[in-house]
Amino acid sequence: MTHEEATRIVQAMGEKARHGADALAGSTDGARAGAIRAMAGAIRRHGPALLAANDRDLTNLPADYSPAFRDRLTMTPERLEGVAAGLERIADLPDPVGRVLEAWKQPNGLSFKRVSAPIGVVGMIYESRPNVGPEAAALCLRAGNAVLLRGGSDSHHTARAFHEAMVEGLKEAGLSADMVQVMPTTDRALVGALLQASGLVDLIIPRGGKKLVERVLQEARVPVLAHAEGLCHTYVHKDADHDMARSVLLNAKMRRPGICGATETLLIDEAIAPALLPLLVADLEKAGCTFKADEKARDLVPTLPAAREGDFATEWLGPVLSVRVVGGLDEALDHIHRYGSGHTEAIITENERAAEKFINGTNSAVVMVNASTQFCDGGEFGFGAEIGIATGKIHARGPVGAEQLTCYRYEVRGSGQVRG
Amino acid sequence: MTHEEATRIVQAMGEKARHGADALAGSTDGARAGAIRAMAGAIRRHGPALLAANDRDLTNLPADYSPAFRDRLTMTPERLEGVAAGLERIADLPDPVGRVLEAWKQPNGLSFKRVSAPIGVVGMIYESRPNVGPEAAALCLRAGNAVLLRGGSDSHHTARAFHEAMVEGLKEAGLSADMVQVMPTTDRALVGALLQASGLVDLIIPRGGKKLVERVLQEARVPVLAHAEGLCHTYVHKDADHDMARSVLLNAKMRRPGICGATETLLIDEAIAPALLPLLVADLEKAGCTFKADEKARDLVPTLPAAREGDFATEWLGPVLSVRVVGGLDEALDHIHRYGSGHTEAIITENERAAEKFINGTNSAVVMVNASTQFCDGGEFGFGAEIGIATGKIHARGPVGAEQLTCYRYEVRGSGQVRG
Numbered sequence: 001m002t003h004e005e006a007t008r009i010v011q012a013m014g015e016k017a018r019h020g021a022d023a024l025a026g027s028t029d030g031a032r033a034g035a036i037r038a039m040a041g042a043i044r045r046h047g048p049a050l051l052a053a054n055d056r057d058l059t060n061l062p063a064d065y066s067p068a069f070r071d072r073l074t075m076t077p078e079r080l081e082g083v084a085a086g087l088e089r090i091a092d093l094p095d096p097v098g099r100v101l102e103a104w105k106q107p108n109g110l111s112f113k114r115v116s117a118p119i120g121v122v123g124m125i126y127e128s129r130p131n132v133g134p135e136a137a138a139l140c141l142r143a144g145n146a147v148l149l150r151g152g153s154d155s156h157h158t159a160r161a162f163h164e165a166m167v168e169g170l171k172e173a174g175l176s177a178d179m180v181q182v183m184p185t186t187d188r189a190l191v192g193a194l195l196q197a198s199g200l201v202d203l204i205i206p207r208g209g210k211k212l213v214e215r216v217l218q219e220a221r222v223p224v225l226a227h228a229e230g231l232c233h234t235y236v237h238k239d240a241d242h243d244m245a246r247s248v249l250l251n252a253k254m255r256r257p258g259i260c261g262a263t264e265t266l267l268i269d270e271a272i273a274p275a276l277l278p279l280l281v282a283d284l285e286k287a288g289c290t291f292k293a294d295e296k297a298r299d300l301v302p303t304l305p306a307a308r309e310g311d312f313a314t315e316w317l318g319p320v321l322s323v324r325v326v327g328g329l330d331e332a333l334d335h336i337h338r339y340g341s342g343h344t345e346a347i348i349t350e351n352e353r354a355a356e357k358f359i360n361g362t363n364s365a366v367v368m369v370n371a372s373t374q375f376c377d378g379g380e381f382g383f384g385a386e387i388g389i390a391t392g393k394i395h396a397r398g399p400v401g402a403e404q405l406t407c408y409r410y411e412v413r414g415s416g417q418v419r420g
Numbered sequence: 421m422t423h424e425e426a427t428r429i430v431q432a433m434g435e436k437a438r439h440g441a442d443a444l445a446g447s448t449d450g451a452r453a454g455a456i457r458a459m460a461g462a463i464r465r466h467g468p469a470l471l472a473a474n475d476r477d478l479t480n481l482p483a484d485y486s487p488a489f490r491d492r493l494t495m496t497p498e499r500l501e502g503v504a505a506g507l508e509r510i511a512d513l514p515d516p517v518g519r520v521l522e523a524w525k526q527p528n529g530l531s532f533k534r535v536s537a538p539i540g541v542v543g544m545i546y547e548s549r550p551n552v553g554p555e556a557a558a559l560c561l562r563a564g565n566a567v568l569l570r571g572g573s574d575s576h577h578t579a580r581a582f583h584e585a586m587v588e589g590l591k592e593a594g595l596s597a598d599m600v601q602v603m604p605t606t607d608r609a610l611v612g613a614l615l616q617a618s619g620l621v622d623l624i625i626p627r628g629g630k631k632l633v634e635r636v637l638q639e640a641r642v643p644v645l646a647h648a649e650g651l652c653h654t655y656v657h658k659d660a661d662h663d664m665a666r667s668v669l670l671n672a673k674m675r676r677p678g679i680c681g682a683t684e685t686l687l688i689d690e691a692i693a694p695a696l697l698p699l700l701v702a703d704l705e706k707a708g709c710t711f712k713a714d715e716k717a718r719d720l721v722p723t724l725p726a727a728r729e730g731d732f733a734t735e736w737l738g739p740v741l742s743v744r745v746v747g748g749l750d751e752a753l754d755h756i757h758r759y760g761s762g763h764t765e766a767i768i769t770e771n772e773r774a775a776e777k778f779i780n781g782t783n784s785a786v787v788m789v790n791a792s793t794q795f796c797d798g799g800e801f802g803f804g805a806e807i808g809i810a811t812g813k814i815h816a817r818g819p820v821g822a823e824q825l826t827c828y829r830y831e832v833r834g835s836g837q838v839r840g
Contacts, residue, residue, distance in 0.1 A: 371834030394815040395827070418791075
């Protein structure tokens, strides 16, 4: 497909989505929630067709793909029911549109309201897990947005089958089918065109590996909410409770080492390290973790492998932990400023002043005090669902739920005021 | 200057700004406000040097530049005092950093706070008016951000003299001089490098003509808050109060026809147009306005010049008004969706249901009911000052004040919770 063809296709999709979003702007909460429930119902009804489409994707999958990848791609009746139930939970969320965020009056009698409003058209680019498509579509719709979906090429048949079900749900609820569209093919030129669709698409959300996200951030001419990596730190302060430090760090690293909120680096205060570091290492080793340690840490636990240049800048996404002994809180903050990715940092301490200083000294999206970095998740935050996690500096940071898929507008009411 | 040289210069500036911003993240409200007051004091003390630098810019100005342009560039003792007093007003604004935007607890005992936080490093690109530099710097600083300033090449000496004063103020207040930096030269390659400085600069704010803003939107690899144009509509509904419609429209168009919040198009309901349109036209004509009218309007007022293809898509920025008679509210909304720039729209009506429908049916940043579109201004909104007006769909829309120059982070406090 040429760039021009791709641009024409995305332009036509974007214009339809814009019209759909314009129409939806005037819709009620009930209509939006009802459409999501209808989508869930249609996904249940379409079960056999969805599983057949998924079979086709699995059959086409090259044999050398990892079992883990194949598993992520696989739909089962239980997983389909999980998707449908997830959509119903999103429908049950409080309406994120039309909330009065602030209201005030000026001396001239004008009254001002800042009111949450849909963003418009969202472009969602995601990889293997096919359930991301319907979940992202439901979250966008909950917030009054239209969405253009571009899933992984390995799950294209599944994505199209989900789309058919969602369109049926939208129509049943009386909403335009243009609110949820999928790319007609998996041609990469279509991704390029989507990333360039400034004016037609208001926001791009990429969800997948670092390579995908970095390509999107590099090429996009449209605002992007994303995180390229989660290089999260847990800092064990000198006034940490030893037992708490042990259980929190073990969870932060090893609960699921492959998620973006997993801790990649332990920073430990030199005052507490002699007593605590050997215990932390033993706990983690027992759970299957390996290490990359600086010299001071190796002085305390000589069996630790030495960290090399670049290790502290590496998101392991696996059972590996970088370890550094620091002189105190300032050195910990300097390290985080230098190597962090702005995702999630944690401090373990019983000292409230140290906790405050750590919170104010980092500029990451999420700062935890005495809790596992793995809590960085929309569900754990109480958002019901998340479309992704953002580490940029504007609009929304941390888990992105339905509320974060809105912006706002000002409503100004007067009685004939003119400006002097 | 080559692209590589420019990139090196901007990179060095951005890194210093990032360090300054990191250090400022832990600063108090008093330190930030005090630094802005010290900047105001230094601007007063530097009066003679500032006026001399401004003289140099005015002397260098080509003779064929318009008197209006020369006037915008000119600094006088009174205008300097205005800049200093403006900075003091910004220092007096409530602290936009550290506000608890939301707080809640989860069943597992984790307590969550969403807290406003600085964005980081802002790049400000502006044209002729040299007072924009110190005002933008003060607003950024108020919100805890570092700023890189790039003013118009015609006012470069003035900009550098302002910068010297600001640096003196920063140092006096004990803050890093790196918080406010100006480009060393007006080489355009530096603008290009600034727009590409993803990772070093968190937000670009261009303020100037459509050409400048469109170039920035086109080239930037960094998020941008801006408006390229303000194609604002005033819709006179059939249930409008005639006298109110007359005074509000006259103000919306003619108070200052050149500002972005000026009304460019009148949409008038066909039910009220026969009685009202001739009066509106007479009022505006008396004030020096000319017209581009559709056929239905010309049927009612035959002296109106005919609108041509493209007139309804034109931001006149002068005493010209496009006029269209519409069949009702839906047609008005369709017109706004098609031609609007997402800036400010107004409806004049006594009918509350119509007002509601208009508000919910537009997706512009600001919607006015029974008030002049010229109220779209940070001062009129009560923000104290504005760095610009945004018409994008994310982060902030409408007037951008100190509060809009923050984002947020999450503070999560636990007592050793681990994720299950």
